[in-house]
Amino acid sequence: MSDRRSFLARIVAGTFASVALSLLYAVTRYLRPPQLPPSSVNLNPADLPTAPRQPMMIKLGLKDIAVMRDANGSFAALNLSCTHTGCSVHWRAQENVFHCPCHNGVFAADGSVISGPPRRSLDRLRVDVHSGTVRITDDA
Numbered sequence: 001m002s003d004r005r006s007f008l009a010r011i012v013a014g015t016f017a018s019v020a021l022s023l024l025y026a027v028t029r030y031l032r033p034p035q036l037p038p039s040s041v042n043l044n045p046a047d048l049p050t051a052p053r054q055p056m057m058i059k060l061g062l063k064d065i066a067v068m069r070d071a072n073g074s075f076a077a078l079n080l081s082c083t084h085t086g087c088s089v090h091w092r093a094q095e096n097v098f099h100c101p102c103h104n105g106v107f108a109a110d111g112s113v114i115s116g117p118p119r120r121s122l123d124r125l126r127v128d129v130h131s132g133t134v135r136i137t138d139d140a
Contacts, residue, residue: 040137043067048075048134053109055091060138064088065125066098067136070110077125077136078111084118098122 041060048067049056055066057080064080080089080098087102097114098107105116112121126137 039139040135043134043136045075045129045132045134053096054093055109057091058136060125060136063138065136066091067127067134068109075127075129075134076110077127079123079125079138081123082118083120083122084116089122 039061041058043058047056048069050069052069052071052073055068055078058065058067066078066080068076068078070076078098081087082089082100082102082105084100084105085102087100089098089100089105089107091097092099096109098109098111099105100107100116100118103117105118106114107118107122108114110121111124113119126139128135128137
């Protein structure tokens with residue numbers, strides 16, 4: 001009888017320990033800050049299109065970004081999330097515009113609103129050129 005009791009006591013203790021360890025693991029994962037993707041990227045200017053307002057699409061962390069030269073030859077970077085509802089906008093090369101398929105928002109190559117429900121331009125990211133490297137930083 002005592003063998004059976006000690007066996008059952010060990011089963012109960014083992015079950016309790018496994019539940020406690022599972023909860024402890026879940027709590028520590030919750031309290032630990034998440035690993036965020038990088039908020040900046042370095043690009044070689046030679047890899048970017050030379051024609052003004054011809055974007056190259058890249059990923060910056062979880063965001064889709066369009067990098068291009070503006071009319072002055074300087075670099076610009078736009079967040080490709082529509083400012084209306086956050087849908088992804090797409091480049092339409094034949095029309096030279098960014099189009100949001102969710103509500104037919106249309107943005108010019110510089111990110112300004114042409115038509116549709118968006119009230120403000122696409123968000124710009126900080127672009128620094130230093131020592132032959134184009135650095136794009138998401139300060140948001």
